[in-house]
Amino acid sequence: xxxxxxxxxxxxxxxxxxxxxxxxxxxxxxxxxxxxxxxxxxxxxxxxxxxxxxxxxxxxxxxxxxxxxxxxxxxxxxxxxxxxxxxxxxxxxxxxxxxxxxxxxxxxxxxxxxxxxxxxxxxxxxxxxxxxxxxxxxxxxxxxxxxxxxxxxxxxxxxxxxxxxxxxxxxxxxxxxxxxxxxxxxxxxxxxxxxxxxxxxxxxxxxxxxxxxxxxxxxxxxxxxxxxxxxxxxxxxxxxxxxxxxxxxxxxxxxxxxxxxxxxxxxxxxxxxxxxxxxxxxxxxxxxxxxxxxxxxxxxxxxxxxxxxxxxxxxxxxxxxxxxxxxxxxxxxxxxxxxxxx
Amino acid sequence: xxxxxxxxxxxxxxxxxxxxxxxxxxxxxxxxxxxxxxxxxxxxxxxxxxxxxxxxxxxxxxxxxxxxxxxxxxxxxxxxxxxxxxxxxxxxxxxxxxxxxxxxxxxxxxxxxxxxxxxxxxxxxxxxxxxxxxxxxxxxxxxxxxxxxxxxxxxxxxxxxxxxxxxxxxxxxxxxxxxxxxxxxxxxxxxxxxxxxxxxxxxxxxxxxxxxxxxxxxxxxxxxxxxxxxxxxxxxxxxxxxxxxxxxxxxxxxxxxxxxxxxxxxxxxxxxxxxxxxxxxxxxxxxxxxxxxxxxxxxxxxxxxxxxxxx
Numbered sequence: 285x286x287x288x289x290x291x292x293x294x295x296x297x298x299x300x301x302x303x304x305x306x307x308x309x310x311x312x313x314x315x316x317x318x319x320x321x322x323x324x325x326x327x328x329x330x331x332x333x334x335x336x337x338x339x340x341x342x343x344x345x346x347x348x349x350x351x352x353x354x355x356x357x358x359x360x361x362x363x364x365x366x367x368x369x370x371x372x373x374x375x376x377x378x379x380x381x382x383x384x385x386x387x388x389x390x391x392x393x394x395x396x397x398x399x400x401x402x403x404x405x406x407x408x409x410x411x412x413x414x415x416x417x418x419x420x421x422x423x424x425x426x427x428x429x430x431x432x433x434x435x436x437x438x439x440x441x442x443x444x445x446x447x448x449x450x451x452x453x454x455x456x457x458x459x460x461x462x463x464x465x466x467x468x469x470x471x472x473x474x475x476x477x478x479x480x481x482x483x484x485x486x487x488x489x490x491x492x493x494x495x496x497x498x499x500x501x502x503x504x505x506x507x508x509x510x511x512x513x514x515x516x517x518x519x520x521x522x523x524x525x526x527x528x529x530x531x532x533x534x535x536x537x538x539x540x541x542x543x544x545x546x547x548x549x550x551x552x553x554x555x556x557x558x559x560x561x562x563x564x565x566x567x568x569x570x571x572x573x574x575x576x577x578x579x580x581x582x583x584x585x586x587x588x589x590x591x592x593x594x595x596x597x598x599x600x601x602x603x604x605x606x607x608x609x610x611x612x613x614x615x616x617x618x619x620x621x622x623x624x625x626x
Numbered sequence: 627x628x629x630x631x632x633x634x635x636x637x638x639x640x641x642x643x644x645x646x647x648x649x650x651x652x653x654x655x656x657x658x659x660x661x662x663x664x665x666x667x668x669x670x671x672x673x674x675x676x677x678x679x680x681x682x683x684x685x686x687x688x689x690x691x692x693x694x695x696x697x698x699x700x701x702x703x704x705x706x707x708x709x710x711x712x713x714x715x716x717x718x719x720x721x722x723x724x725x726x727x728x729x730x731x732x733x734x735x736x737x738x739x740x741x742x743x744x745x746x747x748x749x750x751x752x753x754x755x756x757x758x759x760x761x762x763x764x765x766x767x768x769x770x771x772x773x774x775x776x777x778x779x780x781x782x783x784x785x786x787x788x789x790x791x792x793x794x795x796x797x798x799x800x801x802x803x804x805x806x807x808x809x810x811x812x813x814x815x816x817x818x819x820x821x822x823x824x825x826x827x828x829x830x831x832x833x834x835x836x837x838x839x840x841x842x843x844x845x846x847x848x849x850x851x852x853x854x855x856x857x858x859x860x861x862x863x864x865x866x867x868x869x870x871x872x873x874x875x876x877x878x879x880x881x882x883x884x885x886x887x888x889x890x891x892x893x894x895x896x897x898x899x900x901x902x903x904x905x906x907x908x909x910x911x912x913x914x915x916x917x918x919x920x921x922x923x924x925x926x927x928x929x930x931x932x933x934x935x936x937x
Contacts, residue, residue, distance in 0.1 A: 480844035491638030
């Protein structure tokens with residue numbers, strides 16, 4: 285009996301020590317995994333930059349594993365866990381199957397996107413973010429500036445975050461000009477790096493009458509940008525491009541109208557804080573206009589009066605005077621486009 | 627809905643179909659050469675992405691698309707030479723080496739892009755087009771089919787060159803024999819290993835040009851993983867074509883047209899799941915496979931390394 289009690293107590297102590305490996309006091313290192321290089325002026329770069337900023341603010345080492353592609357990242361996750369990562373941020377919707385598996389296997393917390401149902405206290409957090417309010421403002425701006433009253437949305441996939449922005453953009457267009465037409469085209473089921481597809485589809489949307497393109501893609505967005513730069517609108521004038529998540533000003537050739545820029549640093553900082561306070565995996569995270577974690581990029585292409593109007597609308601959204609509901613389901617987004625066209 | 631039927635829109639769709647088909651055509655024709663000789667060239671995706679990167683690098687550096695295509699062909703050929711050494715000369719497993727080359731080249735080109743272009747993302751100007759007199763004036767079809775860069779016409783012409791090579795030349799016969807009965811070819815005094823090596827190198831060059839087209843004209847930019855499986859589609863087309871170059875052309879065009887159809891349906895505002903729409907190109911190819919591919923016969927020695935005297 286004495287032996288049994290001693291063994292039981294030892295087992296409890298060892299279990300406690302093992303569980304402790306995933307708790308607060310041990311947040312010394314975080315890792316972020318991205319499918320493309322963190323220099324894309326978009327999703328990947330914003331993720332990497334935000335992780336570095338959050339790590340620096342919290343005094344935590346950050347390991348960046350970038351350009352991993354869209355395939356199986358289980359080996360990379362295992363390596364990062366072996367390297368001592370206390371949190372692994374799987375920064376791609378394509379990783380949201382592998383990352384929870386590895387989290388359970390190795391008892392290392394992971395953060396994933398586009399899977400709110402996967403929340404698991406202490407182990408799995410979801411940060412499905414939405415810049416729909418910013419996209420709404422972009423839609424209002426585009427409808428004000430379009431010469432053809434036809435706006436195009438080109439996306440390289442339909443993850444929830446992008447769906448909500450497509451919907452927000454369409455809602456903004458409709459609110460500004462109910463007669464405007466919104467054309468919606470998806471390059472492919474997961475054509476995130478299909479730059480040639482991005483160019484081809486965008487050229488078709490421009491040929492259908494759009495003179496402003498709201499583009500959402502990773503590598504494929506460079507193809508969209510190329511199409512905008514090398515094509516003429518129906519009236520022979522310039523086609524403009526509205527980007528999302530990042531800021532492509534540094535590589536702009538004069539066609540970048542704006543971007544719905546995200547700052548993910550507050551989200552990652554909150555995750556680190558949650559790990560430290562043992563509340564990781566118990567809540568969702570959000571970005572928004574109020575703290576500028578979602579904001580519209582100002583470029584020389586935007587007339588001052590339009591910018592002033594749009595900023596007034598921004599204030600109205602923050603104050604609650606204008607409400608923009610996020611729409612995450614692809615089916616609902618498409619229905620919205622059809623409605624706008626009718 | 628009206629915009630769906632505008633001349634400009636239909637023209638853009640057809641133009642896009644041709645633009646999407648050309649890389650597949652070049653990859654498919656290249657794969658066909660390898661398969662005829664008995665080499666299952668799974669590494670073609672890697673050869674394409676090598677051609678895309680180096681083709682873009684050369685075109686951007688020199689300002690010449692033609693030098694870019696040459697650079698693409700050389701890069702594809704160099705990757706193919708690795709495959710030739712490992713699979714043809716040393717007889718290693720063609721599938722394993724092919725996958726290894728593809729993964730390796732995807733990583734290498736992403737790394738090189740990171741070092742060289744990831745802060746500037748240079749883009750090429752729109753390619754000059756060659757308008758075929760009279761034909762290019764036909765409404766809708768003219769601008770879509772007869773106003774392309776010269777490389778497009780050359781790619782189509784290559785189909786007929788390959789038909790001639792396969793049917794009328796000793797090289798064509800040698801390729802066929804290397805794939806069907808390599809021992810017989812050997813007995814006839816023709817070097818099987820050399821024949822297969824030439825085939826693999828040709829595949830690499832064509833895949834490299836296809837990749838260069840994708841980056842330089844199709845996208846106007848190189849980004850990591852830009853080929854997005856185009857090389858694998860080339861393999862499918864080559865298998866479907868049963869050794870016939872015209873079928874590669876038809877398959878590539880069918881795929882390109884199907885891609886444009888998906889865009890047309892979406893632009894028309896047809897509210898059915900995009901995933902269903904996006905299935906159309908692959909469905910079209912699968913139907914083609916079921917309808918015509920059942921009678922296909924692949925070379926008897928496909929995928930089998932040749933070793934003189936081995937039974």
